[in-house]
Every structure is written in structure tokens, then in C-alpha cells.
Amino acid sequence: MIKEYLNLDRIKGPLVFLRGVAEATYGEIVEITLKGGEKRKARIIQLQKDLVVAQVFEGTQGMSTTDMALRFTGRPFEIRLSPEILGRVFNGVGDPVDGGGPIYRGEDYNINGRPINPVAREYPRDFIQTGISSIDLLTTLIKGQKLPIFSGSGLPHKELAAQIVSQATLSGERAGNFAVVFAAIGVTKEDAGYFRDRFSAAGTMDKVVMFLNYADDPIVERFSAPRCALTAAEYLAFEKEMDILVVMLDITSYCEALRELSSAREEVPSRKGYPGYLYSDLASLYERAGILKGKKGSITFLPLLTMPGDDITHPIPDLTGYITEGQIVLSRELDGQGIYPPVNILPSLSRLMKDGIGEGYTREDHPHLANQLFSAYSKVLDIRGLAQIIGEDDLSETDQRYMVFGRLFEDRFLTQAKDEDRGITESLDLGWDLLRELPRGELDRLSDELIEAYLKD
């Protein structure tokens, strides 16, 4: 039986409080009709005897405590999905905003999803070629992986994400079959427009689903936008068996919305005012990526976040790094030198690359070459520190060769054009080219056989 209520007890920020409700279900959606007939959606986030606390997705502006009609739907937050969502644009609560009309046919899906049973997962092993040397060689993206880009304000993470999306290919028979689910959380219209332009320019708009929550949209919608997007991704991947790339920005806005809600609820804060459940909450998003046994589709997840103050130890990148399978870190210093993409390879990591590269996947020398490049570049940074003090001329001969290697590494290996699509073999050979600058005795991560085979003069 559906009941209607007329009066609210209290309105505070995005939250409404309602007393005297006999039967309310945790997580259920309440439909609120304002005086003028406008309808809004709220989700029950706390029940205390006959008191109901609900967060209103469209915001509480213009609402009053009287003269409202509240209807308890008895249903969780659901969106309707069908193959027709491809090519469409939705807002943060899953309503179409592209003028194409609502999705009529299809089934309703709970946007919270359910956790994947670990025994049902298939371990990701398929290499995705992004055409970007620093990523393909050193922080390899694997199909079904969640690999965030840790960026800072003003760094070219948008360009990088768009480049990855347009160049991503799989080897083998399912090559190039990516559809994209794009979620914008609290981003500017300009940033969202950039992606829309890039997708239309590439002619791939009919394989893209967009969920957009702009910076001036209600913050509660920031909570639902990523969940709508991931539910759509799950639908396309696991029911329609497609390979899905989920691009989501900006996770920082999402976490800030969460903090705002938490403070409105007067919860005990943990680090930097973020709620104690930030880790679990982020995990409920990130862990929806993956591959299921016996299903052809996959969800590869590329969240973008801007590190407040470029600080990788800030709770948002920190907790993200503990959940995701690695991270691609962008560096302001490299960006300042005009290097694109400014990937700081040392803190960047792909946890899944160990099983998706090497013989049978990319090339036998890949893991060892990557290791050697990491170790050599880390030495370059030490030597640069020294050179600043004693001057480059006073460095030992070996150290001077490292300096040359470092410059070439940044100029030839890291740097590439925004539309330059390098094959994995090209990237690997480029890596060997650079190692030729170093004395052979320094190549302690490579076996003699590999050196013989690849370090041709």
C-alpha cells in the first residue's frame, strides 16, 4: 500500500526529516511533489523509530515544511536500461537531458548494484593497448582493471583520458569493440563539453553513454551519478556482453559531496572531515569493475581525481590507491617542462600488469625492460639532485651517461603528440634504444640473453 504524507518535520541542507511514518524501508525512494507540481526524488538514509531522514537528489531549494506531497514508493533507486541508452546523455539521476525522450522499454535496475562474489570473478589478463608508451610499457592497462589517474588542477588529465579512450584497442578477435560509459561528477560544463566534442569528433558518439552532473548541479546528484553510470556499465558488460571503458571525473568532487552530506547528518568525522565510511563507499564504486566468469563483456574503469594540493597522501588519492589496481600519477613538474603526457612513472603502478605482459601477451622482454627503465630513471633523479649541488661537469662518467638517458627518456619516450598512437613493439624498441645510452654493467635487471637479443648496436 502506498501512503502519502503532507508535512515535513525539518529541512536541513539536502536532508529532509519526516515524523510519524509507520512503515518505511531503508534505502527506499520517496517521491516529493512540490506545491507547483514539480517532482523530486529523495532516498531514505536513516530510520529512527518513526523518524525518517531522506536526502533529496535535486536539492531542497524551494521546499517548505508544509504543503508537500510525499509518496513512499517502496522501491530502491532504480534506472531503466536498454540497449537504446547507447549514444544518449543523462543527468545525475538518470533522466535523459539530450531531448531524446525517456527510455520506455527495458528493465529497472537498482543503482547500488550488489557486490560481485570473488569466486565469480575472472582474473584480468588481457592487455589493452593505449598507444601511449609510458602507460603501455610501464603501467600497462589490463581489460577489467580499475586504474585511476591521479592528477592536479590544471594538468592535462582530460586530454590523457580522451586519448586513452580513443586509442584503446584489444589484441585478437575482439579488437576495438569498446563502448564508453562516461560520468561527470561536479565538473564544469566546459570540461564535460570537451569530452562530448572529442567523442563526436571521433565519430564514436553512438557508442558512448554519458551521465552528467555539472559543478552547479545539486550535490546529492553527485552521489547517484557514478552509480547510475556503473549500473549502465554493468548492464552493457554483463547482459549485453560488451567491453566497457568507464571514464569518471572528478572523484574528488564526489568525495566532497559525501563529506558535505556527512556533515549535514552530524556524523563523527575521521580524516580531514571525511566520513569514516569513505573507504567502504569508494570501494562500492571501484569494485564494480571487472570480468565475470563465463561472460564475454568486461568493465575497465578509469576514474580521474584531482589531488588537493597535489598531495598523494590526501585521503582521497590515498584511499583510492588502496582499492584500485594501481594508479597513473601526473606530475606538475613534467607538465611545466612542456612534456605531454606528464606521467610521473615512479609512483605510477599497474598491479595487474605482471600477469598481462611478457611472452604470449606482449613480448618476452617487456617485464624486465620495464623494471630496468624504472630502476634507471629512479637513479636519474638521484643523480640530478647531486648535479644541482656539485654541477653536472663534476659528475662521474657513468652519472653523466645517466643524465643523458634521463633527458632522452623524457623527451623521446614520455613525450608524444596528443593523437600519436604508438604500437607496443614501437614502445618496447624505443625503451631499448634509450638503454643503449647506459654502460652495460648498469643493466642489472636484464639477463645476458635479453641484452644479446635486443640491445643491438
Added chain:
Amino acid sequence: MKIKGVLSAINGPVVQGEGMEEFKMREMVLVGRHRLIAEVIALDQGTGTLQVYEETEGLTIGEEIVSSGRPLSVTLGPGLLGNIFDGIERPLKKIAGMDPYFFPQGIGLISLDFEKIWETRITVKVGDQVGPGTIYGRIQETLLMEHRLMVPEGLRGEVIMAAPSGSYDLETVVVKVKDALGGIHELKLHASWPVRTPRSVKERLKISQPLITGQRVLDIFFPIAKGGTAAIPGGFGTGKTMTQHQLAKWSDADIIIYVGCGERGNEMTDVLEEFPKLIDPKSQRPLMERTILIANTSNMPVAAREASIYTGITLGEYYRDMGYDVAIMADSTSRWAEALREISGRLEEMPAEEGYPAYLPSRLAQFYERAGMVTTLGDSQGSVTIIGAVSPAGGDFSEPVTENTKRFVGAFLALDRSLAYARHYPSINWLNSYSSYVTVLGGWYEDHVSPDVMKLRGEMLGILHQEARLSDIVQLVGEDVLPDSERLVLEIARIIRVGFLQQNAFHPQDTFVPLTKQYLMLSTIKYLHDLTRRGIGLGIPISRLRNPQLFEKIIKAKYTVPNDDLKPLAVILEEMDHYYEDLFAQYEKVTS
């Protein structure tokens, strides 16, 4: 009649009920029409507060809360090994039978397979006097491990019925015992134990044996003891999970319990795919036959994450009581602490440091205290070793979980971000790691490896510490200004770091290295140090003492010298003798 209450408040995983006067603290209850499993964590007159081990979305005020009359417990019996469970011992494969991909709502209380038939050898007969820990049945649980059925704690008496050896399911009563008061007790193939209560032992023993891991930096420099505790703290990407996996694969415990607490789903899948393929070096059987996995990934309900640690340790104590050496890997204890914090926050408790509840240190202490080497109630010897990963927020070791863990563990294996960035694995920092077991285990090493091994360890660690001091100077003025004796220290330290401390988990020879080879590798480096130092004394310049081919041979010995044939090391020693004797002879001639 069942005791019932009524659901009155819901806030995430924490719910409240009214009319709960007769419920007990820490009792397990079933909530709502889906019968979600929950535990009573506070009672205030008639209002009870519960933590729910499943997703609470869809619960409605007014639904009933049913008492189970017992605390949150695990079922103990054959079928644990080789299995994978969630945080409260529900088999994930059985859950996948309900829904092949996602967790369904209201899984219910399931545990071991009660229908499976086990070939059981009954080892008591009518008239036998039995007491706690007496083994009354033996079952070959896997080809690798024998399961021993034990008379439970507190029961002593005479066997009045003993079934013949044969095939039984878990519910079969195979033995009946009459106690002194005439009470009859039925013993089946399974038992039950509350997870938050440590199982009793006869006596705690002193630590006396190392847990051999085949990892050089641990076995030689920072040993872990059987029955001891160790913490592995490290920021993300420093290789905590990798180190835990290596220990799970190669350490010489009989039983491995791997608790994936709030970690990644794919990591558990990796373990599930990889462990059955790995072969135990001793028995040539798949490692999975001695392993129990507990997976409560980060997106699974937070309360079950809190319980998973206790489930793991209780299973561990059970196998310890059979007389086995058990090693528990908890990855990560920080996620467990955060689960405590999350629930504490929902209870609106007064927070202590960084929002963690004030009882965090005592909970950590209780957990680590459940490790130990013991004489069991059945008079055999067993041990539980706990190795807990810690994920400090921001990689900062001064945060509450790392700080408090440090107080209760014997070995502290600090993972280092800058080592990980340079791909130095395992990235255990030798400067701020420690093992308090070095002194107690020294005797064992001297008896079983070599009488001089502790001295060798001290000397090599000394070189590494010296290097750390010198590298500060080098950072400022460059290496060239150092005297040759100090440059030699840098050279030798590099060989120790690259040739000994770095270990490649993906290399078939290097992933596990026996102690004898570890010792010989390090003595080879020491021998090089002795020879080159003599050279410095003779006034030979470092450029001549540093023989790149020779140095590289020593560094690559980890790959080129097979684990089961150490002769090539002797060849390297001979080459060293030749080269340096020739060199010394040249200089001695000049000086004389």
C-alpha cells in the same frame, strides 16, 4: 519459544531493536524477513544495537529480530581446507550456487558442507577415559593434511559408545562420552566455537623456532618466529599483498589461513587461480590443500569485515590444537580497524585519535595475543603465527593503527615507498625494520645453519647502516671525495642490496631460497668484503679492486646458482681468490 524483538532504527550496517530485554551481549541474531545475520553489540534496557553482516537496504521498521541463543560462532570440522569463505564462514562457492555472480540478499546461515561423507578412523573404544583435546577420530581431509577430531574443552569422562571406523557425514554421532555426573555427551564430526573467545591451551611455550619463509631479507635479517607476530606496514603500491602472498606460498607452516580483509576482489581471484597451481616443495601437492581463504573484499558488508579477522584466527587455533603450525596472514588489519571506526562512528561513540574508537589498542592487543607456540590440551605442540599487513593512511607510520600495532608485534617489517618506486622488491626497509626474535632464535640459527651466521648478519647489517650515513654525504658532495675505504662500503652495500636483499618473486629459482643458499650467498659477499678491505689496506685503489665482471657474477648468483646445487658458488669464490691474490701479489711486490 523463540525470543523476539522489533526493528526500530536503521543506519547503514548498524540497526536497533526494541523489546530486546532478554537478548545477550554478542549474541547472534537474525533480522527481518530475509533473516540477515547480525550480532548484538550494545544493550540499553529494552533497546538493542546490532551490527548486521549483510546489506541493510530493503529492511523495514517493524520487522522482527530473532534470537539464536548463542554467540557468533564458526563451525569446525573437515571441509575447511581448500575452501574460501566470507567473513563469517559462509562458503563463497555455495553462495555462487544461489546467484552465480553477485551476492544475493539474505544468504542465511550456511557453513561447511554437511552432506559430504568423510572416511573417518575412530581412535577411541568403549571404556576409554577421554579428556579435553583427546583425539577421537582421524580424517584425511586433503592428501596433504590429516584432520583430527578432538574432545571439546571441559568434557572429561568415559567413552560409552564408539562407532566403527567408516564413512560419515558431519552430523553423525560417532562417539558418546559419559561424564562424572552421569551426563551423556554426543560427539560428531563437527564442533562449534565462538569467534571472539580464544581457544584454551594447556601451556604457552617459549618461542624457539623460526618460520622459514625462503625470503632472504626475512630469514637472515628480520626473522619471524613460529608462534610469533609480525606486522608489515606500507603505503599503497609498496608490495604488502605481494609479500603476504610470498609468505603464504613458501613459509614452512603446516596450515595457511589467508584473510583478505577489505581488500580487492581481483586479488582474491588471483589467489584462487594461482594457489591450486602451486606445488608444495615438500609434499609435491597443491598448496591449496593446506590453505583456507577468507575473503571479505572492500565492497562486501563492513561488519563482516570486522568479524573476518576473528573467524580466521579461530580456524587457526582449531588446527593448532590438532598439533599443527599455523600461519595467519591478515591483509589488511587497517581495513579491520577502519571497520571498527566506521561502526563506532555509527554508534556515535566518542572518538579518540583520528576518529578511531578508544578501544582500538586493546582490540589490536587481544588479536595479536592469540598467536603463540603452545602445548595443546591434547598434549601435542602447535603454534599460531600472525602476520598482519598494515595500510597506514598516507604511508605515514605515525598513524594510530601502525603505532599501536608496533607495540604488540615481535617483528616489524617496514615497507618503503622509495624502494618500491625503484622497484627494489621486497621493499622492506632494512634501516627501520626490526625483529625482536633475533636474540631468541640466534641459537637455532647457529645450530641449524652455521655457528657464525649471527655474526655475519650483524656485520652485513652494519655495512648497510654505514652506507645510509655515507649516502647523506654523497648526496651533498658526490662520491668521489670519499676515501677509498668508504667508497668500498658503498660498493659492498650495493652488492648486498641488489644481490641479496632484492628477491624476484617471479623467478623460479629466486622466489624461494633455502637457508643454506641464503647463508652461502651472504658469506660470499662477506668474503669479497674481507678481500677488498685487505686490498685497501695494501693501498690498492678502488678502481682496481672493483672488478665489474666479478661483482656482477656475485649479484647474479641468485639466478645462476640453482637452489639444489650450490657448487657454482664455490667456483665464484675460487675466481675471487685468483683475481685478488694476483692483484695483491703485484702490489706487495711494489711495496716490498
